[in-house]
Amino acid sequence: MNKIHIIGLGLLGGSFGLGARRKFPELKVTGQDISSDNLRDAQTLGIITEAKEQADEDTDIVILATPADSLGDLLVQTLDQIGPETLVIDLGSTKSKLCQKVTNHPKRKQYLAGHPIAGTEYSGPKAAFADLLDRKVMILCEMEKTDLHLKEKAYQLFEALNLKLRFMDPEEHDRHLAFVSHLSHVSSFMLGKTVMQKMADDKNIFDMAGSGFASTVRLAKSSPAMWAPILTENKDNILAALDGYISNLQDIRGKIAEGDSDSLYQDMAEINKIRDILDLGK
Amino acid sequence: MNKIHIIGLGLLGGSFGLGARRKFPELKVTGQDISSDNLRDAQTLGIITEAKEQADEDTDIVILATPADSLGDLLVQTLDQIGPETLVIDLGSTKSKLCQKVTNHPKRKQYLAGHPIAGTEYSGPKAAFADLLDRKVMILCEMEKTDLHLKEKAYQLFEALNLKLRFMDPEEHDRHLAFVSHLSHVSSFMLGKTVMQKMADDKNIFDMAGSGFASTVRLAKSSPAMWAPILTENKDNILAALDGYISNLQDIRGKIAEGDSDSLYQDMAEINKIRDILDLGK
Numbered sequence: 001m002n003k004i005h006i007i008g009l010g011l012l013g014g015s016f017g018l019g020a021r022r023k024f025p026e027l028k029v030t031g032q033d034i035s036s037d038n039l040r041d042a043q044t045l046g047i048i049t050e051a052k053e054q055a056d057e058d059t060d061i062v063i064l065a066t067p068a069d070s071l072g073d074l075l076v077q078t079l080d081q082i083g084p085e086t087l088v089i090d091l092g093s094t095k096s097k098l099c100q101k102v103t104n105h106p107k108r109k110q111y112l113a114g115h116p117i118a119g120t121e122y123s124g125p126k127a128a129f130a131d132l133l134d135r136k137v138m139i140l141c142e143m144e145k146t147d148l149h150l151k152e153k154a155y156q157l158f159e160a161l162n163l164k165l166r167f168m169d170p171e172e173h174d175r176h177l178a179f180v181s182h183l184s185h186v187s188s189f190m191l192g193k194t195v196m197q198k199m200a201d202d203k204n205i206f207d208m209a210g211s212g213f214a215s216t217v218r219l220a221k222s223s224p225a226m227w228a229p230i231l232t233e234n235k236d237n238i239l240a241a242l243d244g245y246i247s248n249l250q251d252i253r254g255k256i257a258e259g260d261s262d263s264l265y266q267d268m269a270e271i272n273k274i275r276d277i278l279d280l281g282k
Numbered sequence: 283m284n285k286i287h288i289i290g291l292g293l294l295g296g297s298f299g300l301g302a303r304r305k306f307p308e309l310k311v312t313g314q315d316i317s318s319d320n321l322r323d324a325q326t327l328g329i330i331t332e333a334k335e336q337a338d339e340d341t342d343i344v345i346l347a348t349p350a351d352s353l354g355d356l357l358v359q360t361l362d363q364i365g366p367e368t369l370v371i372d373l374g375s376t377k378s379k380l381c382q383k384v385t386n387h388p389k390r391k392q393y394l395a396g397h398p399i400a401g402t403e404y405s406g407p408k409a410a411f412a413d414l415l416d417r418k419v420m421i422l423c424e425m426e427k428t429d430l431h432l433k434e435k436a437y438q439l440f441e442a443l444n445l446k447l448r449f450m451d452p453e454e455h456d457r458h459l460a461f462v463s464h465l466s467h468v469s470s471f472m473l474g475k476t477v478m479q480k481m482a483d484d485k486n487i488f489d490m491a492g493s494g495f496a497s498t499v500r501l502a503k504s505s506p507a508m509w510a511p512i513l514t515e516n517k518d519n520i521l522a523a524l525d526g527y528i529s530n531l532q533d534i535r536g537k538i539a540e541g542d543s544d545s546l547y548q549d550m551a552e553i554n555k556i557r558d559i560l561d562l563g564k
Contacts, residue, residue, distance in 0.1 A: 069543070117490055117491075117492040118492065119492065119493075119494065120493075121494075136492075137489065137490060137492075139490065166489065166490070172484075175484070176484060176487050176490050177490060179476070179477050179480045179487060180477060180487055180488065180490050180491040180492075180495045181490075181491070181492060181494060181495060183473065183476065183477070184473065184494050184495045184497075184498040184499070185494065186531070186534060186538075187469055187473055187498060187531075188494075188498055189534070189549070189550055189553050190527060190530040190531050190534060191465065191466065191469055191527065192553045192556040193530050193549070193552075193553050194461070194465065194523065194526045194527045194530050195461050195462060195465070195556075196553065196555070196556060196559070197526060197530075198461045198523070198526070199559070202454075202457070202458060204458075205458050205461060205462055206462065206559050206560065207419065207448065208399055208419060208421065208448070208458050208459060208462050208463075209399075209462040209463070209560070210399040210400065210401065210418075210419075210462075210463060211401075211402075212401065212403075212463060212466050212467065212470075212500075212501050213462045213463060213466045214560060215466075215497050215498070215500050215501065216466040216469060216470055216497070216498050216500075216501060217466070217556060217560070218494075218497050218498075219494050219497065219498060220553050220554070220556050221554060221556065221557045221560075222550075222554075224546070224547045224548075224550035224551045224554065225547070227546075227550055228543050228544075228546040228547040228550060229543060231538050231543075231546055232538065232541045232542075232543050232546070235538055235539070235541060238538055239535065239538060239539060241476065241480070242531065242534075242535050242538070243535075244476045244479060244480070245472060245473065245476045245531070246528060246531050246532065246535070248472040248475050248476050248479075249468070249469075249472050249524065249527070249528050249531070250528065252468060252471070252472060252524075253521065253524050253525075253528070256468075256513050256514065256517055256520055256521060256524070257517070257521060259514045259517060260514075261351065261510050261511060261513075261514050262510075264506070264509075264510040264513055264514070265506045265507070265510040266506075267471070267475070268471055268504075268506035268509060268510060269506045270475075271471050271474045271475050271478065271502050272502070272503060272504075272506065273478070274474040274477075274478060274499060274502050274503065275503045277478070277481070277488050278488065278491070278496060278499070278503075
């Protein structure tokens with residue numbers, strides 16, 4: 001592997017660049033970003049070795065790391081433009097629409113649909129760091145549609161970054177992620193909103209907030225440019241997750257209103273089992 | 283200060299004992315717990331120096347650290363029993379009912395209503411540690427009703443534990459805490475429940491959960507013995523917070539269903555201001 005090109009030099013694209021360069025010191029990493037500030041920062045921070053407006057003909061891998069709603073058109077344009085030995089990987093948080101969009105593209109074999117389960121509540125190239133992807137899960141979809149030879153390049157990069165690979169179909173991915181990622185973001189944003197509305201009356205309310213509040217509201221700091229598109233791109237699955245969540249909240253509301261301590265206790269004890277499940281995932 | 287007595291030797295009572303003993307090596311710390319396992323662990327771990335079924339006559343401070351629904355009767359019993367130079371402090375997460383209950387007690391001046399904003403998702407004496415209270419906020423209510431001389435003992439203990447004192451009336455406390463603590467726990471428990479229900483269909487869903495999910499669902503590991511009583515004791519305030527939260531969730535549900543990206547973006551950008559507010563609290 002000699003050359004990769006990254007489109008979108010934010011937290012995720014930037015961390016891919018830093019991680020790859022640390023592992024392959026000779027690697028040329030070209031890149032582009034719609035924001036000239038991000039592009040300049042990416043050069044200053046050593047995320048890329050050179051700014052380029054598109055991938056060179058001899059690029060091994062093009063990484064697409066832009067917001068979810070921009071990836072469809074960008075993927076088609078990039079496939080249209082690249083040379084015959086180049087693989088395109090996207091890192092988007094939703095996969096179904098994207099895979100559908102290029103299903104009949106003449107260069108479909110040069111595309112690999114990926115989603116690394118990695119991020120923080122911060123964004124932009126300054127938030128990027130080389131270890132972000134270390135030991136994280138990388139979900140790959142429709143592997144069978146990607147050229148075998150090109151996939152080997154991808155594996156080489158993923159192994160260098162210490163990613164743990166998982167395989168599933170795009171619909172399954174989007175259904176699962178709505179529950180274990182997208183719903184968490186919606187719940188956290190709305191929790192932040194609810195407390196901020198209350199704060200309009202009581203200025204000092206945050207002074208009393210402990211680590212529990214900070215933990216549940218952390219994701220409310222996340223980037224709207226990334227998250228607004230995810231919510232609309234994965235609409236149906238997120239609505240299903242959200243409806244289940246609202247229904248559970250209304251159920252516990254009823255038990256609190258009735259003062260039904262025993263039932264609240266039983267519910268919480270049952271939900272406590274999430275400890276073992278979360279620990280299993282480690 | 284020579285002697286304190288702790289009733290309820292879990293995470294909070296245990297950490298008070300460990301913190302106080304570290305600062306005052308000569309201090310006698312007696313204690314009791316309804317669970318014989320907890321009592322034995324508290325002795326083994328050095329939380330208490332001696333098990334006692336009630337506070338000695340010459341005890342300086344009795345600390346009540348049991349679940350919220352048990353504190354009312356326990357407070358009355360303890361006030362009835364203690365000597366004339368003893369102060370009783372409770373550490374409960376709700377304050378209004380408790381303050382009302384003893385408002386006409388002949389020994390009201392020997393009581394101080396407190397709530398340290400400190401805890402973890404773990405419980406019991408084995409979860410206790412001496413630094414839990416270090417630099418945490420301690421809310422005190424109805425200070426004017428406590429004897430001045432006895433308050434000095436409390437200040438000495440709080441200063442030793444490095445607690446930051448805040449003062450407010452019990453109703454204000456309960457109203458605020460519903461938003462910045464109790465609501466977070468309800469939202470986290472219900473998030474855990476929603477995803478566990480989904481998991482009944484898709485076994486491997488947690489494999490895809492990242493740090494964001496872990497953060498929002500952390501409080502779902504919390505103790506039902508502690509939290510079921512809080513939810514019923516502070517019922518009215520929690521219902522108000524929960525209604526605001528459900529209403530916000532229904533509002534964002536509508537925007538997602540409409541695919542209204544612009545409005546979602548604007549909402550999230552506004553909620554992002556919670557960054558500055560949370561940082562201010564540090």
